[in-house]
Amino acid sequence: MPVRPTDAVGATPAGAALGEEILRLKRERGAILLAHYYQDPEIQDLADFVGDSLELARAAQRAQAKVIVFCGVRFMAEVAKILNPAAEVLIPDLEAGCSLEESCPPEAYARWRAEHPGAFAATYINCSAAVKALSDVIVTSSSAERILRQVPADTAILFAPDRHLGAYLERKLGRTMVLWPGTCIVHEQFSEKALAELKTLHPGALVAAHPECPEAILRQADHVGSTTSILRYVQQSPAAEFLIATEPGIIHQMERLAPGKRFIPVPGGAGECGCNVCPHMRRNTLENLHACLRDGGPRLELPEDLRVAARKPLERMLEMAAAPSP
């Protein structure tokens, strides 16, 4: 579900001034600003389009602008470049990575694939362009089930890199897959104990969780889905309170689109910060977004042969995600 930006720019006077300047530079460069739901609220409010990974891929592909400024993580900006090579793709911080991508180096992935000849390689979009290029199809959390249902039952499936999403899909599809052992550092940390305590404190609250969470969290969830799916769920549900087991950046849109309801973030566990904020997504700030538009960089570049190789499984994703459910 694409979310249109608000008219508000920045929560403080300084933020508002920077926000105005960002909008001016965006117009001057003929740029479109795409943002993921895990961005800071003030960045989401400046964006032309906010969405989940699949919607952002589609928005990047159809963008007519000369410049796409991508406020998300690097693999998302890569997808924008792969699908829309005519556009210049800028990202405020090129170091905005993803723990799932890090868990799956292309050389190791290529060896793993070679160990399973004849298997169909379905790979979560949270991976490098090099791993995409080695895959048969890319999936997102919102499209994986539909895409995998199109794979013949007698074909072995390799699923990388998120083992929790993979295990969730195995349960949904009623078939086993060969899973790569990666996890998301944010979703992996949600505390089962804290969620159970929150449920006792808020007995009327419904639990919405992202499928990157471990099974112990998903078992307690009333709804499991991509960020957009969770957002749609809280809007449509008659409940007044929700416990949110995904990155809390999305609560900004929940509060906008479902005013009057209460959204309680499920805390992380005993990790380094005990929090549930994605450190990669939050590398983007109003300040480096402003600098990026002012300076025309950092720019996302990909070797053309890699871009072309990674485009095939991504286009297959877009086709299979749009096909009717088998």
Ligand code: 13P
């Ligand atoms: P969505 O496609 O559901 O937005 O997920 C992206 C992501 O990185 C979740 O951690």
Ligand code: SF4
């Ligand atoms: Fe990657 Fe997890 Fe951050 Fe999503 S929340 S970008 S999967 S590290």
